[in-house]
Amino acid sequence: MSDFILILLSTLDSTIRVSTPLILCAMAGLFSERSGIVDIGLEGKMLGGAFAAAAIASITGSAWIGLSAAIGVSVCMALLHGFACITHKGNQVVSGLAINILASGLTVTLGIAWFHQGGQTPLLSGDARFYSIDLPGALALADVPVIGAIYSQLISGHNALVYLAFITVPITWWIVYQTRFGLRLRAVGENPQAVDTAGISVFWLRYRAVICAGILCGIAGAYLSTGQNASFVREMSAGKGYIALAALIFGKWRPKAALLACLLFGFLEALTVRLEGVDLPLLGQVPTQLMQALPYILTVVLLAGFIGKAVAPKAIGVPYIKER
Amino acid sequence: MSNKTLPAWVDVGVLPLLNVCLAFIVSGFVILLIGESPLEAVKYIITGAFGYDEGIGYTLFYTTNFIFTGLAVSIAFHAGLFNIGGEGQAYIGGLGVGLMCLSLDNFLPWWALLPFAIAAGAAFGAAWAFIPAYLQAYRGSHVVITTIMFNFIASALMVYLLVNVLIEPGSMAPQSRSLMESATLPSMQDLFAAVGIDIANSPLNVSIFLALICCVLVWLLLWHTRLGYSIRMIGFNENAAVYSGINTRRIIVITMCISGGLSAMVGINEVMGAQERILLDFVAGAGFTGIAVALMGRNHPIGIVIASLLFGALKQGGAELSFENPDIPNNIVVVIEGLVILFCGALTLMIKPGAEKIFLKLTNKKESANV
Numbered sequence: 012m013s014d015f016i017l018i019l020l021s022t023l024d025s026t027i028r029v030s031t032p033l034i035l036c037a038m039a040g041l042f043s044e045r046s047g048i049v050d051i052g053l054e055g056k057m058l059g060g061a062f063a064a065a066a067i068a069s070i071t072g073s074a075w076i077g078l079s080a081a082i083g084v085s086v087c088m089a090l091l092h093g094f095a096c097i098t099h100k101g102n103q104v105v106s107g108l109a110i111n112i113l114a115s116g117l118t119v120t121l122g123i124a125w126f127h128q129g130g131q132t133p134l135l136s137g138d139a140r141f142y143s144i145d146l147p148g149a150l151a152l153a154d155v156p157v158i159g160a161i162y163s164q165l166i167s168g169h170n171a172l173v174y175l176a177f178i179t180v181p182i183t184w185w186i187v188y189q190t191r192f193g194l195r196l197r198a199v200g201e202n203p204q205a206v207d208t209a210g211i212s213v214f215w216l217r218y219r220a221v222i223c224a225g226i227l228c229g230i231a232g233a234y235l236s237t238g239q240n241a242s243f244v245r246e247m248s249a250g251k252g253y254i255a256l257a258a259l260i261f262g263k264w265r266p267k268a269a270l271l272a273c274l275l276f277g278f279l280e281a282l283t284v285r286l287e288g289v290d291l292p293l294l295g296q297v298p299t300q301l302m303q304a305l306p307y308i309l310t311v312v313l314l315a316g317f318i319g320k321a322v323a324p325k326a327i328g329v330p331y332i333k334e335r
Numbered sequence: 336m337s338n339k340t341l342p343a344w345v346d347v348g349v350l351p352l353l354n355v356c357l358a359f360i361v362s363g364f365v366i367l368l369i370g371e372s373p374l375e376a377v378k379y380i381i382t383g384a385f386g387y388d389e390g391i392g393y394t395l396f397y398t399t400n401f402i403f404t405g406l407a408v409s410i411a412f413h414a415g416l417f418n419i420g421g422e423g424q425a426y427i428g429g430l431g432v433g434l435m436c437l438s439l440d441n442f443l444p445w446w447a448l449l450p451f452a453i454a455a456g457a458a459f460g461a462a463w464a465f466i467p468a469y470l471q472a473y474r475g476s477h478v479v480i481t482t483i484m485f486n487f488i489a490s491a492l493m494v495y496l497l498v499n500v501l502i503e504p505g506s507m508a509p510q511s512r513s514l515m516e517s518a519t520l521p522s523m524q525d526l527f528a529a530v531g532i533d534i535a536n537s538p539l540n541v542s543i544f545l546a547l548i549c550c551v552l553v554w555l556l557l558w559h560t561r562l563g564y565s566i567r568m569i570g571f572n573e574n575a576a577v578y579s580g581i582n583t584r585r586i587i588v589i590t591m592c593i594s595g596g597l598s599a600m601v602g603i604n605e606v607m608g609a610q611e612r613i614l615l616d617f618v619a620g621a622g623f624t625g626i627a628v629a630l631m632g633r634n635h636p637i638g639i640v641i642a643s644l645l646f647g648a649l650k651q652g653g654a655e656l657s658f659e660n661p662d663i664p665n666n667i668v669v670v671i672e673g674l675v676i677l678f679c680g681a682l683t684l685m686i687k688p689g690a691e692k693i694f695l696k697l698t699n700k701k702e703s704a705n706v
Contacts, residue, residue, distance in 0.1 A: 051483065095681035104417050104479050106681035108626065109673050116669030117365070123664040124369030130664070253483055260480060298499070304491035307484040311466075314476035323477070 060232020383655025428599020
């Protein structure tokens with residue numbers, strides 16, 4: 012039994028680690044999509060951020076400067092998205108796709124040209140990485156049954172960005188539902204004409220929304236390359252941006268539900284590693300590929316209207332034209 | 336007013352060209368940024384793609400793939416649908432082609448097998464597009480999101496099938512057994528040898544003719560049939576289509592199935608033509624390049640052939656470039672692709688007002704000179 016608890020704890024522990032980038036990206040997508048801007052560019056922004064963080068951290072030796080660089084790069088990409096689809100009313104899906112493809116090409120191109128390691132950045136060590144933090148009292152409590160194990164293994168011992176990701180969720184909720192900016196943000200995603208009539212700039216609101224998305228994707232990227240791993244590896248975002256998008260939709264564009272969806276998808280990923288080659292009673296071996304595809308399958312089933320109904324913000328994907 | 340002031344040739348010819356030029360100029364800056372010479376890169380790309388017969392073979396081979404996926408994306412665009420799932424549809428379509436070939440290659444020569452392979456591939460590709468299409472038309476979920484999801488599902492499914500089911504017994508690599516020599520499509524080298532011309536070996540095969548036939552068929556379908564008219568009408572104005580009695584839901588599903596079937600023809604070129612087996616990731620991004628091709632080619636078959644040729648040349652020339660100068664990786668082609676999608680797709684409207692002004696000034700001058 013204690014074996015089972017240990018396995019469960021370590022699976023949950025890795026769930027937290029793999030969900031972190033998903034949570035950050037899902038919150039990023041929430042800001043953007045609630046304002047009416049489709050964001051399939053989460054993947055690209057995260058990848059760009061990951062590269063910037065690892066590259067700058069390896070040069071300066073500081074993880075925090077790397078993090079700022081990641082946020083900077085990701086916000087620039089978000090602004091490019093905004094420039095294309097807010098200012099120039101371009102197709103938001105096309106623009107997001109362009110950003111993903113650009114990020115995938117540019118990170119490898121620049122990485123090979125600057126570091127000559129086949130697209131990787133130099134291995135980071137020392138202050139250039141985010142290390143796990145032991146929360147106060149974790150050691151002292153470790154021997155206390157149940158609570159001690161949960162506190163010292165599950166909650167304590169992650170790096171700063173993990174905690175940041177989990178704090179992001181209530182902050183996002185507070186901004187979107189409790190502030191004036193949040194009210195306007197939701198309004199602009201449902202009915203931009205009404206917001207415009209009230210004398211509030213639709214463009215500026217949407218720009219602020221995509222900037223918020225950029226910041227969060229940048230943090231997610233920095234987590235990938237300087238927290239979870241010790242260098243940038245080509246294509247290291249590996250579809251996580253799309254899973255986050257799926258989680259956002261699965262969570263019906265709401266912070267708490269999106270968090271739960273991210274944790275669910277993260278748990279599936281952690282479970283995939285755990286179940287590799289293990290025979291389950293009744294089921295036998297579950298193919299890893301099925302586990303990997305499960306988040307996407309679940310999202311499609313949800314979208315098909317078989318588990319509740321996911322209703323997107325009403326004005327999503329439609330460029331706002333003031334003259335109308 | 337914006338459309339009336341510009342003559343069609345400016346709108347269809349000059350503006351896209353300007354957008355592509357912008358994309359290339361920015362790509363040039365990227366090459367400058369990594370400390371290399373853009374002009375030298377252009378030289379390597381052009382000689383790599385067109386300088387010798389093997390290079391031309393590879394260029395046209397890639398072009399074939401891009402024509403299929405470009406047509407697939409464009410036909411969906413005409414109905415106002417954004418099919419990002421070309422990648423997955425081509426992958427699953429290739430599975431259909433491969434399964435048909437694997438089961439019949441002992442009995443049939445390639446020319447008898449080809450129609451079956453096309454039918455199987457198209458059916459598999461169409462089936463993979465059918466689910467997102469059905470969900471869009473009847474359940475209100477957006478085709479963009481579902482096709483993205485289906486790309487990942489296709490990829491997982493294919494890995495599973497290749498590792499566990501289709502793998503050649505005793506082999507370590509996750510790929511199927513090779514097809515019989517007699518069942519694979521003749522390469523262009525064989526074809527030219529038959530009429531006594533000697534060209535270098537390349538994966539280019541007769542699929543390129545199939546691609547050109549598909550171009551003509553798509554053109555006929557879109558502009559000369561009732562179905563094509565309905566497809567374009569939905570794209571222009573879905574409400575008008577509903578009021579004129581078109582069953583938009585049915586047409587949306589049919590359009591997506593045609594789109595998926597066209598993507599699947601990549602499988603004919605790759606599985607039956609070049610690789611002669613099913614293997615992992617044989618689509619290699621052709622589905623996404625198809626989006627760039629369709630945007631650049633303005634969703635017209637002629638434009639798509641030109642854009643495919645450009646991207647085929649970039650892909651082959653880019654490989655050559657990174658071979659000549661290892662400091663420029665061939666991922667620079669991915670950058671160019673992204674920039675073309677950005678400028679030709681997302682930022683198409685950026686240069687339009689400026690171009691309109693300049694054009695009007697020029698024509699006004701002419702008119703006042705005439706007066």
